[in-house]
Amino acid sequence: MLVVNNIxxxxxxxxxxxxxxxxxxxxxxxxxxxxxxxGTNGSGKTSLLNAVAGSFFIDSGEILIDGVDVGPxxxxxxxxxxxRVFQNPFLGTAADMTIEENxxxxxxxxxxxxxxxxLNAAAAAGIKERVKSLTMxxxxxxxxxxxxxxxxxxxxxxxxxxxxxxxxxxxLDEHTAAxxxxxxxxxxxxxxxxxxxxxxTTLMVTHxxxxxxxxxxxxIMMHKGRIVYDFKGxxxxxxxxxxxxxxxxxxxxxxxxxxxxxxxxxxxYI
Amino acid sequence: xxxxxxxxxxxxxxxxxxxxxxxxxxxxxxxxITADGSFALGGALAASLLVMNINPALAxxxxxxxxxxxxxxxxxxxxxxxxxxxxxGILVMTGLYSINLRIMGKSNIPLFSEKTVISCAxxxxxxxxxxxxxxxxxxxxxxxxxxxxxxFFLMMIVFFGGALYFFFKTDMGAAMRATGSNPQMITxxxxxxxxxxxxxxxxxxxxxxxxxxxxxxxxxxxxxxxxLGMFVLGIANLIIGETLVGKKRLGLILPGVVLGSxxxxxxxxxxxxxxxxxxxxxxxxxxxxxxxxxxxLEIEKxxxxxxxxxxARRQ
Numbered sequence: 215m216l217v218v219n220n221i222x223x224x225x226x227x228x229x230x231x232x233x234x235x236x237x238x239x240x241x242x243x244x245x246x247x248x249x250x251x252x253g254t255n256g257s258g259k260t261s262l263l264n265a266v267a268g269s270f271f272i273d274s275g276e277i278l279i280d281g282v283d284v285g286p287x288x289x290x291x292x293x294x295x296x297x298r299v300f301q302n303p304f305l306g307t308a309a310d311m312t313i314e315e316n317x318x319x320x321x322x323x324x325x326x327x328x329x330x331x332x333l334n335a336a337a338a339a340g341i342k343e344r345v346k347s348l349t350m351x352x353x354x355x356x357x358x359x360x361x362x363x364x365x366x367x368x369x370x371x372x373x374x375x376x377x378x379x380x381x382x383x384x385x386l387d388e389h390t391a392a393x394x395x396x397x398x399x400x401x402x403x404x405x406x407x408x409x410x411x412x413x414x415t416t417l418m419v420t421h422x423x424x425x426x427x428x429x430x431x432x433x434i435m436m437h438k439g440r441i442v443y444d445f446k447g448x449x450x451x452x453x454x455x456x457x458x459x460x461x462x463x464x465x466x467x468x469x470x471x472x473x474x475x476x477x478x479x480x481x482x483y484i
Numbered sequence: 485x486x487x488x489x490x491x492x493x494x495x496x497x498x499x500x501x502x503x504x505x506x507x508x509x510x511x512x513x514x515x516x517i518t519a520d521g522s523f524a525l526g527g528a529l530a531a532s533l534l535v536m537n538i539n540p541a542l543a544x545x546x547x548x549x550x551x552x553x554x555x556x557x558x559x560x561x562x563x564x565x566x567x568x569x570x571x572x573g574i575l576v577m578t579g580l581y582s583i584n585l586r587i588m589g590k591s592n593i594p595l596f597s598e599k600t601v602i603s604c605a606x607x608x609x610x611x612x613x614x615x616x617x618x619x620x621x622x623x624x625x626x627x628x629x630x631x632x633x634x635x636f637f638l639m640m641i642v643f644f645g646g647a648l649y650f651f652f653k654t655d656m657g658a659a660m661r662a663t664g665s666n667p668q669m670i671t672x673x674x675x676x677x678x679x680x681x682x683x684x685x686x687x688x689x690x691x692x693x694x695x696x697x698x699x700x701x702x703x704x705x706x707x708x709x710x711x712l713g714m715f716v717l718g719i720a721n722l723i724i725g726e727t728l729v730g731k732k733r734l735g736l737i738l739p740g741v742v743l744g745s746x747x748x749x750x751x752x753x754x755x756x757x758x759x760x761x762x763x764x765x766x767x768x769x770x771x772x773x774x775x776x777x778x779x780x781l782e783i784e785k786x787x788x789x790x791x792x793x794x795x796a797r798r799q
Contacts, residue, residue, distance in 0.1 A: 267672070293674030300668070308665035311658070318655070319662055324674035327655035359732065375673075 215415045216243040216383055221265060221275030235261035236272070237439035243432075248409060248416045250426045252458065253436035254465070254479070259419045262436065263387050266417065268292045280382045294324025297376030297414075299369070299389040306372025309361035313352060313371065316360055317341045320375030348374060348404065366397030370404055377408050384409065386418040390425070402429070423455040423483055433458075437465055459483060489630045491753035495746030496637040497698045498721060502745045503648065503738070504551075504691035505718030510731075511652075512664040512684045517573040517715045518558045521580030522551040522689040524711030526696030528584040531593040531706030540601045544697050551693020552686040554580060559682035584708055591708040600701035605632045637698070644691070645738045652734055660684050692718070713766045720769050721745040723776040 223236040235258045243249050253259040265272050266279075268289035277284050279295045300306050307316050318332040318341070338356070346353040348370050352363070360368060369389060376384060386405065390398035402425065409416055420426055426433055432450055435443040435458070443461060445453055462479055501523060508516040526547040533543040554576055561572035585591065609617070609632040617628040651657040662670040663680040671677055692714070700706040725744025729736040756762060 288676075290671045290674050290676050293672060296672075298672045300672075305666065305668050306672075308662040308669060310665040311661060315658055315661075319658055319670065319673055322655055322659075322673070327659050327675065329651070329654045329656055331650075331653055332655045332658045333653070 215245040215247065215280060216266070216417065217276075217278040218242070218262075218266070219276045219278075221277065222273045223261060223265060223270065224273060234439050236265060238275075239436075239439070239441055240275075241434060241441065241444070243415060243417065245415055246413045247432065248414075248430040249418070249432045249434065250430040251417065251419045251434055251436060252421075252423070252426050254462070256438075257436040258439040259436045260387060261439075263385055263417065263419050266383070267296060267298055267385055295382040296385055297323070297378075297381030297383070298385045299372050299376050299387065301388040301391050303365035303369040303372070303392055306375065307360045307368050310359060312357050312359055313345065313363075314338055314341055314356045316371065317345070317375060317378065320378040323375075323379060323381075344374060344378075345371075350400075364397075366393050366401060369393060369397075369401050373401065373404055373408060377412060377414065380412050380414065382415065384414045384416045386416065386420075388419050388421055391421050405429075421482060423458045426458060427453050427455050435461060486626060486630065487753055487757065488750065489626050489634065491749045492746055493630070493634050493637060493702060494699070495749035496634070496641055496742070497695055497702060498717070498749065499641050499742040499745040500644065500691050500695035500698065501714060501718045502721040502725065502741045503645065504688040504695065505715065506722055506737070506741055507648075507688035507691065508685055509719065509722065510664075510737075511661055512681060512688075514562075514664070514681065514685060515569050515573070516555070516558060516685055516688060517570065518554055518576045518580075518685070518689055519573075519692050519715035519718060520711040520713065521577035521584070522554045522693045522711070523696040523714040524584050524706075524708060525550050525554055525580050525587075526693030527700035527706035527710050528587045528593075528696075528708070529693070530697035531595055531700050532587050532589075534595055534598045534600055534701070535593060537599070540599060540604060540701065544601070544694060547697035548690045548694045551696075552690035554693070555689025556682050556686040558689070559685035562685075563678035563681050581708070588706065588708065592705060594705045595701060596704065601636070601698065602633060602701050602704075605629065605636050608632055633702070641742055644694075645742065649735065649738055713769065716766075716770055716773055717748075720773050720776075721748050723773065724748050 218239055218241055220238050220240050221236050222238060225231070225233040225235055233256075237258075239258070239262055241249075251259045251262060264270060266277055266284075268284065268287060268291070272285065279292070282295065284292050284295070308319065311319075314333055318337065321337075321341075322332075342353050342356055345356065350367055350370055352367060352371070355363075360371065363371070373389070389405070390401050393401060406429065408414070416430070418430065430450075432444070432446040433453065434441050434445075442465070462483060466479065501519070505519060508514045508519075529547045529550045530543045533546055534540060558572045558576045561567045561575060562569055567575070606629050609629045612632075613628040618625045619628050619631050652661060659670060659675045660680050660683065662673075663675065663677045663684070667677045670680075696710065696714075699710070721744045722741060723744070724747055725740035725742070726737065728743055728747075729740030731737065752765065760768075
């Protein structure tokens with residue numbers, strides 16, 4: 215389904231700000247697979263996600279989605295294959311437009327947008343039904359602008375929008391990191407439901423070790439633009455949050471980074 | 485009475501300008517000062533074509549297309565060559581000054597005997613009401629000819645405003661609004677935001693040039709300077725409209741924009757009547773816009789400080 219083959223990306227090459235974000239990342243993900251990517255800040259996990267989504271073009275290597283080489287395709291051209299939820303809850307929806315209108319935008323993901331009316335009574339009823347399934351009491355506020363909703367509500371909507379018409383690949387970029395614990399739990403539940411229901415192939419980046427062990431059927435850990443660990447099958451099922459943390463500590467020892475950074479890791483990654 | 489009818493008609497004509505500014509400034513979040521050039525371009529194109537005895541309706545269409553072309557250049561400069569919005573607009577506006585002079589061949593084209601939309605309206609008036617008919621409204625007497633012109637422009641703005649409202653409710657129009665609201669999201673949903681910006685800025689400047697074309701015909705001449713300050717005027721009209729009807733609902737904003745344009749023109753007419761120097765008009769418009777932009781922020785800041793304790797002194 216998703217094949218990532220030896221991809222490289224360096225930002226600002228040849229300048230003092232040079233960042234080698236991806237240095238030969240390779241993996242493949244089967245149809246219906248759910249891969250969780252973890253790693254320290256600057257490990258390249260978000261860059262990996264952005265490379266697949268097409269936010270930038272990679273320097274070398276290839277990315278195939280469902281057999282299609284998406285390397286040369288611009289971000290908006292890949293949209294017919296990819297559904298995406300951002301870390302920032304405000305990035306996934308258009309604040310000035312109504313809930314209904316946002317969902318009609320999503321219903322046309324990757325399709326031609328002509329001069330037909332984007333919303334009619336039948337479509338509005340269908341949209342309302344699916345918004346109801348979020349159980350967030352948003353179905354009575356269909357004509358409210360999205361800007362009046364909370365971050366959690368907007369993230370739930372974004373999830374619904376990303377999966378409105380079944381995408382070949384779902385990308386989740388730390389999509390609960392900016393939410394309070396209760397809302398995050400709700401959004402995680404919705405995520406699990408929708409992935410199971412549509413049997414979606416998913417690539418998720420997360421900060422939370424607990425999320426990583428609870429969700430998905432495979433974990434890769436990234437460090438300095440490379441994949442350093444890859445757990446799947448029984449190995450993944452037996453993995454606990456503490457094990458992952460031990461691995462982080464091991465990396466830390468190898469890197470000999472100072473104690474304050476270690477404390478930061480403790481705070482952020484358990 | 486006649487002076488207010490005149491102001492009313494000019495207000496209607498400038499509504500097209502305000503709608504254009506609304507599309508770029510509000511819908512696309514794009515500060516596009518091509519407006520000053522494309523407004524004059526509209527006037528220049530219309531006047532030059534009318535002098536060549538082209539049908540007035542056709543002249544207006546060409547003005548719209550010319551404005552659209554100018555706008556698409558601005559959009560292209562910004563999206564594909566990454567030139568900042570303001571600079572893209574300034575470059576095209578500056579270039580248009582020479583282009584407008586080329587089109588007109590001189591800096592002013594009077595339209596006296598040419599067939600214009602106004603003379604057409606006069607013809608219809610004579611046909612319906614007979615020559616020199618007066619109509620009583622609000623206790624005053626106005627020429628039937630003025631009334632016909634007013635109704636004609638009113639129908640035109642209803643038609644174009646309605647078409648634009650419908651467009652914004654289509655899949656493409658919704659994608660354009662989303663491009664202004666959240667470009668990253670709509671890119672992830674498969675829309676080429678560059679194309680949307682170019683199309684939107686073209687549409688915006690089409691409306692602005694249309695406004696210039698109509699104004700040239702109404703005032704009876706096109707002038708190379710007629711576009712000066714039009715972007716700021718459009719913003720002023722827009723702000724008044726938004727104050728009247730709010731910013732939230734598209735179905736209200738478009739009529740609000742027309743109301744704002746008319747109201748501002750009426751205020752200007754009153755001020756001129758009371759002896760205001762017409763030369764001060766642009767300064768006053770600019771100060772008005774400045775005030776409307778900074779006052780809400782300053783008031784909010786003041787309130788916040790008061791909430792934090794009225795007596796607390798800043799360090």
